Amino acid sequence: MSFTVIGAPLSPFVRKVHITMDLKNIEFTMDPVSPFALPEGYEKINPAKRIPVLKHNDTYIxxxxxxxxYLEDLSPSPSLIPVEPLQKAQVGWFETLADTELAPAITFTGFRHKVIYKAMGTPFDEAEIDAIIEEKAPPLYDYLNEAIGSSDYLVGDQLSLGDIAVISQFINASMGGVQVDEKRWPNLARYVAKQFASDTFAPRVAATQKMVDKMLSAAK
Ligand SMILES: N[C@@H](CCC(=O)N[C@@H](CS)C(=O)NCC(=O)O)C(=O)O
Known part of the structure; x- marks a missing residue:
């Protein structure tokens, strides 16, 4: 079986896939593709023109x-999606919340503009971006703060795809200076800090920081 992950390692969505594959001990190669410079004909692989895409043998997913x-079905251990229906639905919901709400609120703002556009020299209005984060992030933080409570995981008592999706967005956002105020959202701030320091995420945080530092210093 041959697996190739097509995408940029800085993408939180690509990171989700990498972490899932690493936890499941699935070997893969990387085909680096920037979402800002997609190769010609990429829409034939993914008409949404987004990364990541997984190439498994000759098939694109x-x-x-x-x-x-798909990876969970192929390689169920360790389980990152519970089998129990309610927990499975909750994991799916936290993942959807991360991918479709947290991403535009804190990553496509805090990371894309304050890191990528800065590095590319693309002009943007920093005050406008801060205003979007200020408007969109707090209701999500309120919800997540309540959901996590005093637990280390969003669902049940073990790491799931819900945590991987949520923390992946916070990793990117933190690179753009987006922080969770620990006075206003103490549970969420504790959870994010603890996950950032965990064996699963600490190497990703360090690797992402290194790539970001390199990009920003090359742009100076
Ligand atoms: N729902 C997609 C979202 C992926 C996504 O938005 N990726 C970004 C990069 S972080 C992208 O490809 N953006 C290209 C664009 O916005 O045109 C997934 O989970 O794979």
Missing amino acids: CDSAVICR
Whole structure:
């Protein structure tokens, strides 16, 4: 079986797939593709023109959520999606919340503009971006703060795809200076800090920081 992950390692959606594959001990090669410079004909692989895409032998599978479910079916251990229906639905919901709400609120703002556009020299209005984060992030933080409570995991008592999706967005956002105020959202701030320091995420945080530092210093 041959697996290739097509995408940029800085993408939180690509990171979700990498973490899933690493936890499941599935070997893969990387085909680096920037979402800002897609190769000609990429729409034939993914008409949504997004990364990641997983190439499994000769077949392309699009969308990180679909890819991670495929990997879970192929290699169920360790389980990242519970079998119990309610927990499975909750994991799916936290993943959807991360991918479709947290991403535009904190990653496509805090990371894309304050890191990528800065590095590319693309002009943007920093105050406008801060205003979007200020408007969109707090209701999501309120919800997540309540959901996590005093637990270390969003669902049950073990790491799931829900945590991987949520923390992946926070990793990118943190690179753009987006922080969770620990006075306002103490549970969420504790959870994010603890996950950032965990064996699963600490190497990703360090690797992402290194890539970001390199990009920003090359742009100076
Ligand atoms: N739902 C997709 C979202 C992937 C996504 O938005 N990826 C970004 C990069 S982080 C992208 O490809 N953006 C290209 C664009 O916005 O045109 C998934 O989970 O794979």
